[in-house]
Amino acid sequence: MNLLIYTMYGCPFCLHAKAFLQERDIPFQEIVVTPGSEEWGRMREKTGSGSLPQIFIGEENVGGYAHLVHLEATGALYEKLGQTWRKSDTPLYDAIILGAGPAGLSAAIYTIRKLMKTLIISKDVGGQVTWTNDVDNYLGFSQVNAAELVAKFESHVKTFGVERVIGKNVGAIDLAGRIKRVTLEDGKTYYGKTVVIATGGSHRPLNVPGEKELLAKGVSYCSTCDAPLFDDADVAVVGGGNSALEAVLDLVNIARRIYLISLTPLTGDSFYQEKVRHSGKVEIFTECRPTRILGDNMVQGIEYQSLKTGEIHTIDVEGVFVEIGLLPNSSIFIDTLATNRKGEILVDKECRTGMAGVFACGDVTDVPYKQVVVAVGEGAKAALSAYEYLLNQK
Numbered sequence: 479m480n481l482l483i484y485t486m487y488g489c490p491f492c493l494h495a496k497a498f499l500q501e502r503d504i505p506f507q508e509i510v511v512t513p514g515s516e517e518w519g520r521m522r523e524k525t526g527s528g529s530l531p532q533i534f535i536g537e538e539n540v541g542g543y544a545h546l547v548h549l550e551a552t553g554a555l556y557e558k559l560g561q562t563w564r565k566s567d568t569p570l571y572d573a574i575i576l577g578a579g580p581a582g583l584s585a586a587i588y589t590i591r592k593l594m595k596t597l598i599i600s601k602d603v604g605g606q607v608t609w610t611n612d613v614d615n616y617l618g619f620s621q622v623n624a625a626e627l628v629a630k631f632e633s634h635v636k637t638f639g640v641e642r643v644i645g646k647n648v649g650a651i652d653l654a655g656r657i658k659r660v661t662l663e664d665g666k667t668y669y670g671k672t673v674v675i676a677t678g679g680s681h682r683p684l685n686v687p688g689e690k691e692l693l694a695k696g697v698s699y700c701s702t703c704d705a706p707l708f709d710d711a712d713v714a715v716v717g718g719g720n721s722a723l724e725a726v727l728d729l730v731n732i733a734r735r736i737y738l739i740s741l742t743p744l745t746g747d748s749f750y751q752e753k754v755r756h757s758g759k760v761e762i763f764t765e766c767r768p769t770r771i772l773g774d775n776m777v778q779g780i781e782y783q784s785l786k787t788g789e790i791h792t793i794d795v796e797g798v799f800v801e802i803g804l805l806p807n808s809s810i811f812i813d814t815l816a817t818n819r820k821g822e823i824l825v826d827k828e829c830r831t832g833m834a835g836v837f838a839c840g841d842v843t844d845v846p847y848k849q850v851v852v853a854v855g856e857g858a859k860a861a862l863s864a865y866e867y868l869l870n871q872k
C-alpha cells in the first residue's frame with residue numbers, strides 16, 4: 479500500500495514524520511507544498527485541514543505525525559500498509575516512568591497497583607540516596623543504611639512485578655502526541671500513553687581535590703540530612719545563596735562554629751542573611767574560592783583562596799557542606815516542557831506538567847524541599863494523576 483506524505487519546508491513535525499518512516503524502511507512519496515499553491519489546495523480539499531504533515535495510506539488520510547506514532551504503537555500501521563508479517567517490536571505501555579530514584583519507584587507501585595502496564599527506565603536504581611551512607615529522617619526508620627533503604631524500595635516494587643530497563647540513559651523524547659515516544663541513547667524506542675518524569679537532580683560539585691574522596695566522610699551535599707552528625711563540631715558551608723544560608727541555619731543549633739565561604743558577596747535573601755549574621759556562631763568569608771578539602775580518611779579542614787589578596791588560608795573543620803546548587807536532570811525536557819530559572823520542571827499540585835499525559839515528580843520539579851519523603855509522596859501523586867488522565871481518555 480502506498481504511503482504519501484504532504485510536507486512543507488521548515489515544518490519540524492514533517493521532518494519527524496519522514497525520519498520515523500526512514501528509520502523503519504517504510505517507502506513513501508512526498509509532496510512538498512507551499513501555502514496557497516495548487517497542491518496545498520488539493521491537500522486541504524482531501525483532508526479538510528491545513529496542518530502539516532498530512533499522511534495518506536492508499537486513499538485513507540491517517541492524520542499527522544502524532545497519528546503515525548499512535549498507529550505504530552497500536553500495531554495498526556503495518557496492517558494498513560498490508561505488511562501483516564511485520565509487527566511493531568515494542569509494546570504500548572500505559573505508563574513509562576523515567577528514573578528509579580525514590581520518586582520513580584514510588585510512582586511505579588501506584589501505577590502497577592492500578593493495573594497500568596508500566597515500564598521503568600533508569601540509569602540506576604536508588605538515585606541520590608545511593609550517594610549517602612545513612613538516612614535518619616524517613617518515616618518509620620530512626621536510622622537506616624541508605625543502600626538498605628534502596629534495597630527495600632526496590633524489592634517492594636519487584637513484589638508487584640514491573641518491567642524495567644536499568645543502566646540506560648534516555649536520550650530523546652517526543653511527548654506531544656497522545657502516544658509518547660521515549661528513545662534511549664542506544665536508539666531503542668518505547669511507547670507510552672503517559673510518561674512520568676522522575677529523573678531527579680544532581681548536586682553541583684565544587685570540583686576541588688578531596689571532595690570526591692571524602693564524600694560521606696565529612697563532605698555532604700545535604701544539610702537537612704547530615705547536620706545532626708556534626709554535634710559540637712566546627713564545620714564549613716560553601717556557597718552564598720539561599721541553600722547555603724539555610725544550611726547554616728540548619729547547623730546553627732548543632733555545630734560549635736560555622737565558617738561560611740562564598741565566591742561572591744552573599745546573594746541569599748536578606749532575611750536569612752540577617753539571621754545568619756546574628757547567630758553569633760558564624761564567620762563569613764566572601765569573595766573566597768575553596769581550593770581543596772583536607773583529610774585522609776575523614777575531613778580535617780578546608781583550604782581557600784582570597785580573591786582580593788590571592789592569599790591561601792586553611793581552617794580546621796570536621797565537615798564541609800557544599801551548597802552551591804542542585805542541578806535538575808531536565809536537559810532533555812527543556813525544549814518541550816515549561817521550566818523555571820533553575821531548569822526545574824514546573825508542575826501543578828497534581829504533578830501535571832502542562833502537556834497532556836506527561837507528569838513529573840521529585841527533585842526534577844519545582845516542588846520545594848528536596849527530600850526522600852517528599853519525592854516518594856510526589857511520585858505517588860504523579861502516578862495517580864496519570865491513572866486519572868487515562869480514565870478520562872476512554
Ligand SMILES: Cc1cc2nc3c(=O)[nH]c(=O)nc-3n(C[C@H](O)[C@H](O)[C@H](O)COP(=O)(O)OP(=O)(O)OC[C@H]3O[C@@H](n4cnc5c(N)ncnc54)[C@H](O)[C@@H]3O)c2cc1C
Nearest residue numbers: 577579580581601605606648678679703840841848849850
Ligand atoms: C548526599 C545526599 C544525601 C542525602 N540524604 C538525604 C537524607 O538523609 N534524607 C532525605 O530525605 N533526603 C536526602 N537526600 C535527598 C534525596 O536523596 C533526594 O531528595 C531524593 O533522592 C530525590 O528523589 P528523586 O527520585 O526525585 O530523584 P533521584 O534520587 O535524583 O533519582 C533520579 C533517578 O533518575 C535517573 N535518571 C536521571 N536522568 C536520567 C536519564 N536521562 N535517563 C535515565 N535515567 C535517568 C537517575 O539515575 C536516578 O535513578 C540526600 C541527597 C544527597 C545528594
